[in-house]
Amino acid sequence: MLNHTTIDRSLRALAEPTRRAIIEKLSVGPASVSDLAKPFATSLAAVVQHLQILEDSGLVTSEKVGRVRTCRIEAGGFDALGDWLAQRRSLVERQLDRLDTVLAELRPAGRSAHRKGK
Amino acid sequence: MLNHTTIDRSLRALAEPTRRAIIEKLSVGPASVSDLAKPFATSLAAVVQHLQILEDSGLVTSEKVGRVRTCRIEAGGFDALGDWLAQRRSLVERQLDRLDTVLAELRPAGRSAHRKGK
DNA sequence: CGTATGGTTAAGCATGGACTTGAGTATTGA
DNA sequence: TCAATACTCAAGTCCATGCTTAACCATACG
Numbered sequence A, B: 001m002l003n004h005t006t007i008d009r010s011l012r013a014l015a016e017p018t019r020r021a022i023i024e025k026l027s028v029g030p031a032s033v034s035d036l037a038k039p040f041a042t043s044l045a046a047v048v049q050h051l052q053i054l055e056d057s058g059l060v061t062s063e064k065v066g067r068v069r070t071c072r073i074e075a076g077g078f079d080a081l082g083d084w085l086a087q088r089r090s091l092v093e094r095q096l097d098r099l100d101t102v103l104a105e106l107r108p109a110g111r112s113a114h115r116k117g118k
Numbered sequence C: 001c002g003t004a005t006g007g008t009t010a011a012g013c014a015t016g017g018a019c020t021t022g023a024g025t026a027t028t029g030a
Numbered sequence D: 001t002c003a004a005t006a007c008t009c010a011a012g013t014c015c016a017t018g019c020t021t022a023a024c025c026a027t028a029c030g
Helices: A004-014 A017-026 A033-037 A044-056 A077-104 B003-014 B018-026 B035-036 B044-056 B079-106
Strands: A062-066 A068-073 B060-065 B068-073
Touching: A004 A017, A004 A044, A004 A077, A004 B003, A004 B018, A017 A033, A017 A044, A017 A062, A017 A068, A017 B003, A033 A044, A033 B079, A044 A062, A044 B079, A062 B018, A068 B044, A068 B060, A077 B060, A077 B068, B003 B079, B018 B035, B018 B044, B018 B068, B035 B044, B035 B068, B068 B079
Parallel strands: none
Antiparallel strands: A062 A068, B060 B068
16 A cells, blocks of 8 residues: 555645645646635635645645745556555455455345446 | 536635545545534534535535434546546647647657657 | 745644543343 | 443644745846
């Protein structure tokens, strides 16, 4: 399993509405810090702090040219989280399959009816 | 887009190592509250609180029979989060495609080299 | 040059969230 | 029926986190 700390940082970063809104905006396209701050009622400094956390989590990168910092989503920043999620879901599937098996053994003549088709 | 509050609750619930560990254990199979509490150094009450949060988030269900509460992963509890993630990733892909297009237009004779094959 | 713009950093505050303890309820088993 | 088990609930503590303000730098513009 890949580094657990990456998952932790990603999830913490995303578990905040403002940061999620920033991610949502950035997933449409790059933006400057003050562009990102505009929609929010909070101060610019607060947004900068959120951006710092997003960068530490590996979800966002930024580079400064002149006096403006341009932020963008880091492609692949969601991969660790995606893998973790996929693994959870596959394990849950496995559980349901085993349940099916058990039910099938309990009434061998019938067809288990509670699972959605493949 | 599906209910935003669901995403919020899922992410908040998962942004905590203990709760994630509980999820990981439950994705292997159902367990009682005290089974879940065993591996942790914390008190039982703390684990119960975590379970409450996980249930509120829709990731876990439980039912009490006799004096023991059995907890299990809610199949489909990860769907909203999975959809959100997938959408982010697809939007990021779109950005990269547009970038490819721009680069291709800048040097029409060359092949863009920075993307992995389809 | 001077001023505005865009961002950075630090300090302090306030709230939320994780944890503990302790007391209580309901079930089970001897 | 008594004790152990398996939670449940309430109250209180404490620390992390998000926010603000304020001072500060660097770059761009008239």
